Amino acid sequence: MSHTEKPKEYCGLCGVSGGERVLERIQKGLHTLQHRGQEAAGVMVSTGPSCLLHKATGLVEQVFATIPPAWFDDGVNLTRGISHVRYGTAGGSIAANAQPLMVNMAGQTVGIAHNGTICNAPSLRRELQNDGALFQTTTDTELILHLMSRALQKRCHGHLWDALAEALSQLKGAFSLLLLTKDTMVAVRDPYGFRPLAIADYDDGGYMVASETIAFGVTGATSVREVEPGEMVIWNHSNRLESRRFADSPRRAHCIFEHVYFARPGSYVFGDSVYQVRKELGRQLAREAPVEADVIVPVPDSGLYAALGFAEQSGIPLDMALSRNHYVGRTFIDPALTSSRLKLATSKLQPIPEAVIGKRVCLIDDSIVRGNTCRARVHTLRAAGAREVHLRVSCPPHRFGCYFGIDFPEREALLANKVPLRDLCRSLRLDSLSYLSQTGMLSCVRTRKPEDFCCACFDGEYPVQPDELDKRP
Numbered sequence: 024m025s026h027t028e029k030p031k032e033y034c035g036l037c038g039v040s041g042g043e044r045v046l047e048r049i050q051k052g053l054h055t056l057q058h059r060g061q062e063a064a065g066v067m068v069s070t071g072p073s074c075l076l077h078k079a080t081g082l083v084e085q086v087f088a089t090i091p092p093a094w095f096d097d098g099v100n101l102t103r104g105i106s107h108v109r110y111g112t113a114g115g116s117i118a119a120n121a122q123p124l125m126v127n128m129a130g131q132t133v134g135i136a137h138n139g140t141i142c143n144a145p146s147l148r149r150e151l152q153n154d155g156a157l158f159q160t161t162t163d164t165e166l167i168l169h170l171m172s173r174a175l176q177k178r179c180h181g182h183l184w185d186a187l188a189e190a191l192s193q194l195k196g197a198f199s200l201l202l203l204t205k206d207t208m209v210a211v212r213d214p215y216g217f218r219p220l221a222i223a224d225y226d227d228g229g230y231m232v233a234s235e236t237i238a239f240g241v242t243g244a245t246s247v248r249e250v251e252p253g254e255m256v257i258w259n260h261s262n263r264l265e266s267r268r269f270a271d272s273p274r275r276a277h278c279i280f281e282h283v284y285f286a287r288p289g290s291y292v293f294g295d296s297v298y299q300v301r302k303e304l305g306r307q308l309a310r311e312a313p314v315e316a317d318v319i320v321p322v323p324d325s326g327l328y329a330a331l332g333f334a335e336q337s338g339i340p341l342d343m344a345l346s347r348n349h350y351v352g353r354t355f356i357d358p359a360l361t362s363s364r365l366k367l368a369t370s371k372l373q374p375i376p377e378a379v380i381g382k383r384v385c386l387i388d389d390s391i392v393r394g395n396t397c398r399a400r401v402h403t404l405r406a407a408g409a410r411e412v413h414l415r416v417s418c419p420p421h422r423f424g425c426y427f428g429i430d431f432p433e434r435e436a437l438l439a440n441k442v443p444l445r446d447l448c449r450s451l452r453l454d455s456l457s458y459l460s461q462t463g464m465l466s467c468v469r470t471r472k473p474e475d476f477c478c479a480c481f482d483g484e485y486p487v488q489p490d491e492l493d494k495r496p
Contacts, residue, residue, distance in 0.1 A: 033285070033428050034122070034138040035059030035234045036220065038105040038201040040208040041262035042229015045101045046094070052231060052238035053106045054083045058287060059138075059234060060108035063121035067134040068094070068104035069205045074132045078121040083108060103208045103258070105201040107136035110430070119160045123203070128172050131183060133204055137164040138234055139197030139218045142426040142489035147193065167194070184209065184257065188269040191255075195487050197278075197427035199250070201232060206260040208232075211269070215276035215486055216252035217427045217477060219292045222264075223247055230258060235290035246291070275475035276486035280429055282468065283418045284325050284389045294470030298328055303467040304417040304459060305332025305387065312457030313337065314413050316385035322400065323347040323372065329417035330387035339385065344378035345400070347371060372400060380408030383454075390418050392431060394438030394451065401452050411454040419461045419481040420444070426489035431480050 035056030039048045049066055064086040065078025075094060079086045093099065107122040123136040141147070141163040148158070148166060156169045170190035171183075178189060187202065187209070197217035202209040210232045212220050223231045223244035231244045239246050250256055253270040277293040278285075288298040308329065319341040321330030334341035348371050384404055391397050397414070404412050420439035425431040434440050442450045461481055465473035479485045 033060065033110045033430060034136075035108040036105070036136050036138050036199060036201050037107075037233045037238055038103070038136075038203070038208055038210065038231065040103040040230045040232075040258040042225045042227045045104055045229070046090075048225075048229070048231065048242045048244075049104050049106045050083065050087050051242045052233055053108060055238045055241055055287070056108055056234055057083050059285065060110035063109040063118070064107065065109075065121050065123050065136075066090070066104055066106040067123040067125055067136075067203055068101045069203060070099055071102055071205065074125065074134060074203065074205055076123065076125045076134065078107075078123065080118055080121065102206075103203065105134060105136050105203045105208065107201075117161070120162045122162070122164060123201075124160070124162075124164055124168065126168055128168065128183075129175050131204055133168065133171070133183070134202065135164055135167060136201045137162070137167070138199045138220075139163075139213065139428040140426060141166060141194050141198060142196035142487060143194065144196075145490045163196075163198075167191075167198075167200070170194075184255065184267070187211070188255065188267075191269050196489070199234065208258045210250050210256040212250040212252055212254055214253040214270040214272045215274065215477070216249075216272070216293075217276055217278050219277075219281060219286070220250040221246060221248070221291075222250060222256065228262060230262070230264065232256075235286055235292060237287045237290040240289075249294070274486065275471065276427075276477040277471060277475055278427065278429065279464065279468075279476040279478055280390075280418075280425075280480065283464070285429070288328055293468070293475075295468050299469075300467050301328035301417070302332035302335075304464065305329035305334075306336040307332075307463045307467055308387075308415050308417050308457075308459045309333045309336035311460060311463050312415055314339075314385045314415065314455065314457075315383065316411070316413055317382040318342045318344065318379070319385050319387060320344040320379070320404075322386060322388040325389040326387045326417070329389060333385075333387050333415065342378045344375050344384070344404075345372045346375055348373070372403070374403050374407035374409075376407040379404055381410050383411040383413070384409045385413045385415060387415050387417065389416070390421065391416055391438055392421050393436060394442075397438075398451050405452065412452070413455045414451070414453050414457075416456075416458045418464055419458050419478075421480050423480050423483040425480045426485065427477065427479075427487075429480070 037052040067076045123134040125134040144163045171186045174186040174189035198213045199218040199220040200211040223239040252272040255267045257265045282300045286292045319334040321327040
């Protein structure tokens with residue numbers, strides 16, 4: 024399978040159990056997570072006697088606007104629900120892959136939504152197909168349903184959440200999950216805690232679970248805690264929170280790139296404020312890689328907070344010299360091919376000549392992955408009259424692919440592996456280039472220890488060995 028065919032899932036989850044205005048709370052919460060996926064959205068709800076599902080390609084507001092009117096009839100009482108925004112690579116971008124997935128399992132309606140990537144999915148899929156399983160999607164998520172169904176029939180004798188625990192014990196990789204039946208909602212996090220998942224409650228007795236805490240404030244929920252690695256949290260018909268361990272946690276391996284780029288600055292992720300971490304990334308970058316420049320220019324929006332920290336530490340004034348078109352989405356998670364991503368990046372940011380003409384510009388970006396969009400930004404700044412262009416990057420060079428839910432390509436496609444560091448300045452037409460060190464990056468998180476983070480995309484130290492690596496010579 025080529026890189027463009029791998030179904031890497033980078034997604035956002037939001038679920039609500041109990042309380043009032045369940046669907047409204049889900050919609051508002053999921054909307055705050057739109058940055059985690061712009062390809063498709065979906066929602067599954069329980070009415071008590073049955074479950075309803077609605078999903079489609081498009082943004083949250085577009086998809087929710089087409090919910091069937093019957094959902095809002097006076098006689099319909101929505102008691103709980105789960106929802107999902109999805110980003111998948113080009114080969115996995117089909118309507119059938121939109122989530123949640125809803126199936127009938129041994130007479131019970133079961134729905135599931137997933138953030139992450141199961142890195143032993145290829146071998147599990149082959150095993151299940153050899154056992155007669157028929158797949159309707161190309162997502163990792165469907166594997167969990169098949170494994171649950173098999174466990175339910177062979178060992179768990181109708182106990183659904185025992186079957187889920189049995190299925191989870193066979194998975195390797197990253198999985199934050201929400202599951203739903205007509206009377207129960209379940210939240211799950213893999214034993215390493217790769218992807219974030221947090222719990223909040225409401226004054227009226229309801230609960231929300233979401234990929235990021237920013238979903239809580241807009242709906243009036245109060246943050247309670249994270250779902251722990253290796254934990255299954257269950258809200259049954261009485262809506263009481265019950266915790267169950269399905270696996271020991273050998274170590275934490277939180278994705279550091281959540282702090283560098285993906286999570287919203289208003290969120291707390293892995294116990295730390297994303298806003299504070301990003302500003303500290305910029306301060307540390309200024310300490311490690313000072314520059315002689317007239318102006319600090321952030322790459323909106325992901326480079327903004329690191330640039331604020333860099334400007335504060337260095338004393339160089341900051342100016343918003345790149346104007347962002349807010350009607351263009353996040354180019355990193357655009358599921359189209361590289362040429363389309365480059366076109367989006369070029370139309371997304373335009374320089375303001377009055378802010379850069381004749382000046383030594385220090386550009387602050389969160390990362391360089393393929394290098395195409397970076398090269399385009401440098402070109403436009405020089406064309407706008409910048410005398411010098413320096414670049415400072417608030418994370419180390421990406422040298423390894425990710426198998427835990429982020430769409431970093433294979434090693435040979437990463438710029439840091441294609442061009443030696445000493446030649447990158449010339450390749451990108453920069454006057455100077457510096458990355459933040461890995462030690463410096465990890466020093467910017469406070470709640471967790473440095474060893475609690477996965478940095479495999481920088482150093483190749485994978486906490487879990489993916490199938491793809493097992494087959495390499």
